[in-house]
Amino acid sequence: MITELGHFALILAFFIACLQAVVPLIGAHRRLAGWMAVAEPAASLQFILTATSFAALTYAFLYSDFSLRLVALNSHTAKPLLYKITGVWGNHEGSMLLWVLIVTLFGAMVAWFGGNLPPGLRARVLSVQAMIGAAFFAFILFTSNPFLRLEVPPFDGRDLNPLLQDPGLAFHPPFLYLGYVGLSMTFSFAVAALIEGRVDAAWGRWVRPYTLAAWIFLTIGIGLGSWWAYYELGWGGFWFWDPVENASFMPWLIAVALLHSSVVVEKRESLKSWTILLAIIAFGFSMVGAFITRSGVITSVHAFASDPERGVFLLGILAIFMLGGLTLFAARSGVMQSKGVFGLVSRESFLVVNNILLCVAAFVVFVGTIWPLVAELFFDRKLSVGPPFFNLAFTPFMVMLGLILPVGAMLPWKRARLGRAVKALRWPFALAISIGALAWAMQTGRSALGPVGLFMAAWLISGAAIDLWGRTGRGSDRLARLRRLPGADWGKAVAHGGFGVTIAGIAAMMAWEAEDIRVVQIGESVELAGYTITLDGVREVQGPNYLSTMGDVTLSRGGSVIGTMQPEKRIYPVAGMPTTEAALDNGLLRDIYVVIGDPQEGGGWAVRSYYKPLANWIWGGAILMALGGALSLTDRRYRVAAGARKTPRAGVPAE
Template identity: 75%
Template sequence: MREVVGAARGQAYNRGMVTELGHFALILALFVALIQTIVPLVGAHKRWPGWMAVAEPAANAQFLLVAFSFAALTHAFVTSDFTLRLVVENSHSLKPMLYKVTGVWGNHEGSMLLWILILALFGASAAWFGGALPPALRARVLAVQGGIGLAFLAFLLFTSNPFLRMAMPPLDGRDLNPLLQDPGLAFHPPFLYLGYVGLSMAFSFAVAALIEGRVDAAWGRWVRPWTLAAWIFLTIGIALGSWWAYYELGWGGFWFWDPVENASFMPWLIAAALLHSAIVVEKRESLKSWTILLAIVAFGFSLIGAFITRSGIITSVHAFATDPERGVFLLAITALFMGGALTLFAARAEVLSSKGVFAMLSRESLLVLNNILLAVAAFVVFVGTIWPLVSELLFDRKLSVGEPFFNLAFTPFFVALGAALPIGAMMPWKRAKAGRVLRKLLPAAVLAIAVLALVYALQTGRSALGPVGLMLATWLVVGALTDLWARKGNSPLSRLLRLQRSDYGRVIAHAGLGVTIAGIAGLLAWQSEDIRVMQEGESLTLAGYDITLQSVERVQGPNYISTTGQVLLSRNGQNIATLTPEKRFYPVARMPTTEAGIDNGFLRDVYVVIGDPQDGGGWAFRSYVKPLANWIWGGAILMALGGAFSLSDRRYRVAAGARKTNVQGVPAE
């Protein structure tokens, strides 16, 4: 008995030591971030190489310290260390291991530590891969990145410390929010944070360039890989969140225009504009001031997203915290970095003059149009998201801005963007002849109009959303393929294999956008729905499918109790699949969740949801047939894949940009 008690005490002591070391590492990281912020900036200003060189080891040290702290917190969750308040509030000993790990970031404090870890990772990556950058620029970039880390480390330690102890540790925890106990949402936050926080690198490059007083083609080449990486991660993160909402929440939709959803969508739109704008800076040394402004605003929207999810000003299934003190701290961080960057932007306006001149008809002009449409679309989403708060604060009126507003106000700008993309991708630089480009795109236009006419003729009594959406999707996909084929010219077919990866990346990403638009249009225009009370053994017919509720049984899960239906799906007498929709109840958290039963297909999903038992007998039962549903996320995968192809192009590596600068004879300092 003594040996068992001694072993238990030893394990508890070891867990406590690991936790305390993680807390100490986080405090030490704060001081390292302070050094990383001040010393390189002074060194760059004074041209002291030794002081500038401090930036790289400081960035590495900050990353290692934060990584150790995150590992210590993960260890506490995995080992169910209930002496830690955060583990008590967000874990349980019976929880599956996957959700013990993901419980680390399934709460406010842990998610902020993950945010800081990714921030430190990007700073360290700039130190690892930015060796060919001019020393002063590299030092300033890392110093700005360190300053962001310093602010968030202070926020974490002073308002949201994840290592607070319990005076009287309980025997077990209160469990993680059941909605977060799902594989889709386990991976959604890390990818989303990689996108959110990745935009800090574009911000750091913008502020460093403003301090240095030089924005040129080389800067455009350097900032693009970081922005592209952030955009890829944001695309994956948003798609995972949408997919999770589709199959987990049981309401049958994929996007609710929730304020927190919008908080991730706005940086995505601005990052897309920044990517296209940086191309003009790199190729033509134009749009410098606009590109710098986009880099600032993109990260600003990321900070606004952090404020929305953690301030308590909105109620959302995605919100982490409702503490006004935290909201004020985050608002101060946002004001500090956005206000400081915009002030510097105004002070440095004279160094942002453009050199390139271009005609009204040129690729530059179409990229400007692209930027305007993306920026206005982001502004529309911002207004719709923030207006209920403004209305309540200023006019004492509670308003709800939902899907009708966003569909009406946002859709026209995105349709115009889709219409312009194939034309802009094929326009020559500086000066173009519209007739030559339009002749090449004529087959794509004819095919798109044919699709419009065909779909409109086949559907009866429906809105124009489906036909117009599929026409736009066809225009984007075929236009992207036309762009690829045009680059072959009169050369042999083998020339296509020798094209740059960035060319393939652009085509795949634009086609992916078309596929997503097709999926959204098909689902919204042609979805069939049935809501009723069903008895066991009862059947219904929906859009040609026979759906039978064969049985309902009670199932005990690892940390939940499930009401599970057995649903037979058939068509024309042929059995297709057996679906198992669930209504789960988590006793510890005392919360229900819904697990939809879905038969996925290339052209449609059949989607069934079982609800609560009814007083008169039977079960609440909802069923849907959703045309082209999976095209939404298939298109997102294509967009991310296109971004990855472009990112792998050797021309877009930071070192390549630096080498090009040196060859042209531009001095490093």
């Protein structure tokens, strides 16, 4: 009964979305207040119905209702409670229901908190958001229905993919989808502004909180996915340039560019066309990610489905919204003329360079991701584009971005003197050079990657600190003024500093990682980067829904025991799939990473051990970047979107 209620709620939400997509849009065009007023209750009702449907599916997983095909394929009675819950979105159909739930959530947020928006703009935004919702409701109901019944329910389920039964990946998809789907709201604002024919400073301020929220969630989601890949897959890497990893990284890069360009629209009423275009492309990349993971065009541990029919449907949704948005953009380009004029040396110019670097970097990732598919389709050649290409082609743009970031943040709007900003940053530059030189002097026979990375990190972190301190003016009460600075200033400094922290972690791991791979006998020790790793024993352990071969490893240094580590190799009998559980000894400056393999014919066990310097700085930097975004959201100007409504230009109708 509950699952039927969920199915019915999903169908009803689809019809509400269709109604919301049409009625308020007509009302805004004809200035019918009653028709426009339909948008808010419809958005709220659409969210409530979708949440009801999602809750019904969750109930089915919690109580192991194997009469539902989805539950039978992705759950098991012996599975721990956490993974019964995460099994709801650990599959294609459930993840799409989560996707559309978030679409309706963002629409409801505009209905609940968009009181400062002009009625016409709000009605159009909610209508466009409902169009996106209706498209994905149709996709779910016609190709991916999560409420399909089995005529003969099995006694037990087939279990969830064991690789997905992990806390890091349990929370990774919801955060990632909040970011992916949150970019739909920037698309809706962009299309609504094009329909209305008005893009001004107030629009830049209204769209910024939703862009910030989406970027924060996307940052957390990517960080969690990277952390999961690091310790769960057993190869000790934090990023492999997997196509699905790239699918989330591309919209993240475009969202960063959008955040910076929207500041220029808000402050100077410049870059209007460019900002609207970025808002459209950002959501386009998020839909490209959905297509990549669900169409079967690639194979990945992250991919949900390999159904060509679903892929064609998603490709159709992508084509409709992108072609429609870009066509409207071309048709309305005349109403997006910039007002602000700025010099070659100004904050605006540096933000333009920032945007160019980010967009070119995203394009490089896109080409590397899609080129193997293009080569196979059009040239009948099987190619593999891996980390060497991405590292070589992508890294220079990030280095250039890191170099200009502190300088651009210090420059005033409209017109600036470069010498003044450079003078203020002389001590951060000297500190960065000193740290890079120290790293170079301490290493022997290594590449320049580590010293250059630490230089970049120190430059970004100290530059952000100087920029923040410089905003306190002069006098004896600078600390008091520092505490009173707007949340946006604090957020920018923390996010830029977090970017530097992540760069330090990546550079250190790639430059100074040490590894040892060998067969180790019971009681034998391995020396690694000054640490001693001793295999004390191996035992069989029964888990809640798996069998584990667990090693007992002692970690010591200089004769002093640091701790005990327990790497595992698990077998999940229901799924018939093995997984590797690395053992980690975490530290501020390093990780020791141990993986146990198979027993060997001559006795002993295959053991891989790694020394990973500054590993946790990668995810610490991601947390700081997300925290910086959250601090910016606390700025009242963005939180309530209290932008002054400008008088429209001649020839453009007012609301």
